[in-house]
Amino acid sequence: MPGLLAGFAAVVRRDLHLAWRRPGDVLNPLFFFAIVSTLFPLAVGPDADQLALNGPGVLWVAALLAALLSLNSVFLNDHEDGTLDQLLLSPQPLPLLALAKSTAHWLVSGLPLVLVSPLVALSFQMPARATTVMMLTLALGTVSLSMLGAIGAGLTVGLNRGNALLSLLILPLAMPMLIFGARTVSLAAAGDAASAGIYFLGAYCVLALSLAPFATAAALRISNE
Amino acid sequence: MAELSGQDLTLIRGNRCLFQGLDFTVGSGELLMVEGPNGSGKTSLLRAIAGLIDPDEGVVRWDNTNVKKNRQSFHALLVWMGHRPGFAGDLTLIENLRFEAGLRSMTMSTADHQLRRLKISTLVDIPFRALSAGQQRRVALARMCLADAPLWLMDEPFTNMDAEGQALVVDVLREHLQDGGLCVMATHQRFELDATIRRIKLT
Numbered sequence: 181m182p183g184l185l186a187g188f189a190a191v192v193r194r195d196l197h198l199a200w201r202r203p204g205d206v207l208n209p210l211f212f213f214a215i216v217s218t219l220f221p222l223a224v225g226p227d228a229d230q231l232a233l234n235g236p237g238v239l240w241v242a243a244l245l246a247a248l249l250s251l252n253s254v255f256l257n258d259h260e261d262g263t264l265d266q267l268l269l270s271p272q273p274l275p276l277l278a279l280a281k282s283t284a285h286w287l288v289s290g291l292p293l294v295l296v297s298p299l300v301a302l303s304f305q306m307p308a309r310a311t312t313v314m315m316l317t318l319a320l321g322t323v324s325l326s327m328l329g330a331i332g333a334g335l336t337v338g339l340n341r342g343n344a345l346l347s348l349l350i351l352p353l354a355m356p357m358l359i360f361g362a363r364t365v366s367l368a369a370a371g372d373a374a375s376a377g378i379y380f381l382g383a384y385c386v387l388a389l390s391l392a393p394f395a396t397a398a399a400l401r402i403s404n405e
Numbered sequence: 406m407a408e409l410s411g412q413d414l415t416l417i418r419g420n421r422c423l424f425q426g427l428d429f430t431v432g433s434g435e436l437l438m439v440e441g442p443n444g445s446g447k448t449s450l451l452r453a454i455a456g457l458i459d460p461d462e463g464v465v466r467w468d469n470t471n472v473k474k475n476r477q478s479f480h481a482l483l484v485w486m487g488h489r490p491g492f493a494g495d496l497t498l499i500e501n502l503r504f505e506a507g508l509r510s511m512t513m514s515t516a517d518h519q520l521r522r523l524k525i526s527t528l529v530d531i532p533f534r535a536l537s538a539g540q541q542r543r544v545a546l547a548r549m550c551l552a553d554a555p556l557w558l559m560d561e562p563f564t565n566m567d568a569e570g571q572a573l574v575v576d577v578l579r580e581h582l583q584d585g586g587l588c589v590m591a592t593h594q595r596f597e598l599d600a601t602i603r604r605i606k607l608t
Contacts, residue, residue, distance in 0.1 A: 181481055181510045190507025194493070194500075201495040201532075262489025269455055270508040271481035405458045 187272035188280045195284030198257075205253060206288045213246035213293055217300045228305050235304030236365035239314065240321075240358055242300075243293055247322055248347055248354075250289040251329035254281060255337040255400070264337070268404060278396035279389075282330040290322030310369035313378070317361040320381040327385075327392035328353045334399030357384060407468060407482075407555055408432045409454070409587055414463035416449055423449050427463070429605055431589065433555070434582045436600055439591040441607030447591035448488070450607070451558050454589060455485055467556075481510065484552040486559045490541045491548075494534030498525065498544050501533055502551065510553040519550045523573060538565040543573070550577050557581060557588040571596070 182190070199206050220238045221231055258264040267277050294315055301311045332349040336342030364377025414427040423446030431437040439447045453460045456476055465472050472479040485491070492501040499516075506513050520526040523543045528536060536544065542565050549557055562574050575596050578588060582600045 182507055186507050190504050193507075194496070194504045197500065198493055198495055257493070260489070261494060262487055262491035263493060265457060265485060265487055265489070266491040266505070267508070268457060269480050269483065269485050271477050271510075272508055273477060 181271055184272065184276055187270070188276055188283075191267075191277055191280035192284045192287070195281065196287060199284075199288040205250065206292065209246040209250045209289055210292050210296060212249060213242050214296060214300055216242040216245070218303050221303045231304045232306065232369055233366075235301065235306050236310070236314065236369060237362045239297065239300060239304070240318075240362040240365070243297065243318055243322070244325070244354055244358055246293060247289055247325045248329070248350065250285070251325075251333050251350065252336075252343045252346055254285050254330055254333040256333075259337045259404075264400070264404065268400065274397035274400065275393040278330060278334070278400065279327075279393040282326045282393065282396070285330065286323055286326035290319070290326055293322055294319045306365075307369055309371075310365055313368035313374045314365045316378060317364050317381055320378070320385045321357045321361050324357055324381070324385045324388040325350075325354055327388040330396040331392055331399050334396045335403055337400070338403045357381060360384075406433045407585070407587060408466075409437075409556060409589070410466045410469075411454065412464055412466070414450070414453065414460045414465070416446060416453055416458070417461050418446075418449065424607055427605065429603065431587050431603055432601075433585045433587060434600060435587060436578070436582060436598065436602045437587075437589045438602055438604045439589065439607065440593070440604060445607040447607060448560050450605070451560050451589060451591055455483060455558055456480070482554055483556040483558055484509070484549050484554040486545050486549055486557070486562055488560055488564075490533070490545050492533045492541070492544060495532055497530050497532055498536070499529040501544070502547065505548060505552075511551045512553055513551065516547075516551060519547055523547055523550075524569070539567055539570055542566055543570060546574060546577060549581075555586045557586060557590075559588060559590040559592075561592055562590065563592060563594040 217239055224230060224234065255264060268274065297315055297318055298311050301314060329350050332346045336346045360377045360380050364374045368374040408430065410430040412428055415425045416423045429437060439450055441447055449458065452458045454465055456472060467479055467482065502516065505511060517526065523546055525540060525543050525547065528540060563571050566574065575598060579598060581588065
């Protein structure tokens with residue numbers, strides 16, 4: 181039997197391959213993020229102080245919603261074409277496969293968001309140091325969201341229109357990240373120490389990475405009954 | 406000699422009892438046919454044997470060991486062919502099979518031979534969704550042939566198959582049983598097979 185690493189790699193490679201074949205799924209959340217956060221300065225006006233004040237919050241909310249948009253599809257296609265049954269019946273440990281699915285999801289949805297965010301931050305006149313902090317917090321936040329979101333996606337995979345339910349399930353778990361993430365970037369922009377928030381987001385991320393795959397595996401088993 | 410058995414299996418879906426106190430045994434080289442009208446619980450029984458759903462009562466045993474004790478090692482012994490193909494539509498046939506080989510033990514060295522035999526060797530570079538329903542079933546059949554698993558669980562394998570495809574199903578099944586494999590199959594199809602066939606009738 182192929183080893184654990186081979187199983188993990190097979191799932192990640194497959195999902196990246198599929199994303200490459202269906203670029204729309206990757207680009208839609210990214211466009212959403214870019215559009216929302218560039219429209220905002222146009223609406224509130226070009227006042228530099230006000231933009232600097234609102235920027236971190238707006239960027240974080242836009243990123244969170246963009247990441248939520250793509251969560252619904254984590255297991256949906258696999259459920260519809262029967263691949264999910266094959267994954268559930270594979271000799272590989274299901275939490276490992278769930279971790280692989282979440283990892284692939286982050287690579288195609290979270291990572292591009294993090295990479296695009298400095299460009300968007302330009303329109304908020306964010307200082308360079310705050311931009312670095314923002315990228316770091318967004319990276320930690322999107323990893324956590326991909327991990328936690330997979331639990332909700334696993335629970336709602338059998339339901340029609342599970343999207344609204346999924347958001348309701350996941351948003352409460354995402355609130356701490358939003359609060360700490362946006363506040364940390366604000367602090368960095370004001371020139372204050374930002375490490376406390378980064379530590380918190382790091383801890384949250386480690387917690388999500390280590391526990392969420394087990395919850396996702398259990399959720400998939402329940403919803404596939 | 407491997408043996409799969411179910412004892413006292415009961416499955417209730419909603420308010421309906423699909424089956425109750427069901428016993429079966431199937432050994433190496435034998436085929437277990439699950440028969441019954443639509444909605445009688447054939448697919449549910451197969452899913453319960455595979456461990457996709459938990460039966461409300463009863464146990465499934467492989468060589469007298471409850472399969473729940475170590476699901477993963479039981480999953481290494483079985484391969485599943487359901488209603489849905491279990492392949493990604495946007496990937497090609499060969500990409501899909503290579504992905505499977507990353508998850509489970511498969512003899513990919515015989516892939517060329519098997520694909521030729523199933524008459525799908527010319528389709529390897531076409532996205533899976535572009536194949537016809539019958540061709541998709543043949544790819545699912547290829548998965549069964551390539552997997553190193555003694556237990557085949559097949560849910561209506563003849564659906565969408567032409568006469569040649571149906572003969573191929575019987576062919577590969579005969580070979581699998583002759584090699585000491587086991588098969589549990591839900592089907593309405595009648596076919597000739599020189600092997601021990603056991604039957605379960607669901608109502």
